[in-house]
Amino acid sequence: DAGITQSPRYKITETGRQVTLMCHQTWSHSYMFWYRQDLGHGLRLIYYSAAADITDKGEVPDGYVVSRSKTENFPLTLESATRSQTSVYFCASCSLNTEAFFGQGTRLTVV
Amino acid sequence: EDQVTQSPEALRLQEGESSSLNCSYTVSGLRGLFWYRQDPGKGPEFLFTLYSAGEEKEKERLKATLTKKESFLHITAPKPEDSATYLCAVQAGEAAGNKLTFGGGTRVLVKP
DSSP states (O other): OOSEEEEOSEEEEOTTOOEEEEEEESSOOSEEEEEEEETTTEEEEEEEEEETTEEEEOSOOTTEEEOOSSTTBOOEEESSOOGGGOEEEEEEEEOTTSOOEEOOOEEEEEO | OOEEEEEOSEEEEETTOOEEEEEEEEOSSEEEEEEEEEOTTSOOEEEEEEOSTTOEEEETTEEEEEOSSEEEEEEOSOOGGGOEEEEEEEEEOGGGTTOEEEOOOEEEEEEO
């Protein structure tokens, strides 16, 4: 099915562990984005990508790493998870001629 | 730095009571301004794109307008099913990587 999917939907991890959130889109959109959503802060941009192998920092990049070796995938890695990274994470994609489409989100809890 | 500010943060309406949500923005080279609706536990769902000052878009009870500094989302005669968080976002031009920046959202509750 065409669309944008995130996995896992829910994740509980321990402080200090590395965790990777996956994002896959089937439209071959050039642009992809990672956001975190916390109460009182709306959607804050972590990283974005204009094409494969091109990534840029957003508003809150510290503690996160991204890669984009293929157009359709944009994984987000927390290198050493902290409690402050407990949040809901959304991935989105778009082309120059479309609005951004969002995944269903990953709820991450760091204990 | 691109900035988007939405007001009010929350809005309680009676069914049928029309109102407006505000989105003020600063962006380097606006490519588009977007309105999204978000229901609890779900990702944002696209409503409108506005590209230039003076443009208006309508969908059922919602109407979005755009000026050079702000956008309004007008809700006419709302129903309980219009209860949601409404998000505004601006997309910068290609020189800025088409970065998409969101405001904090307005939580709308429509009571029957």
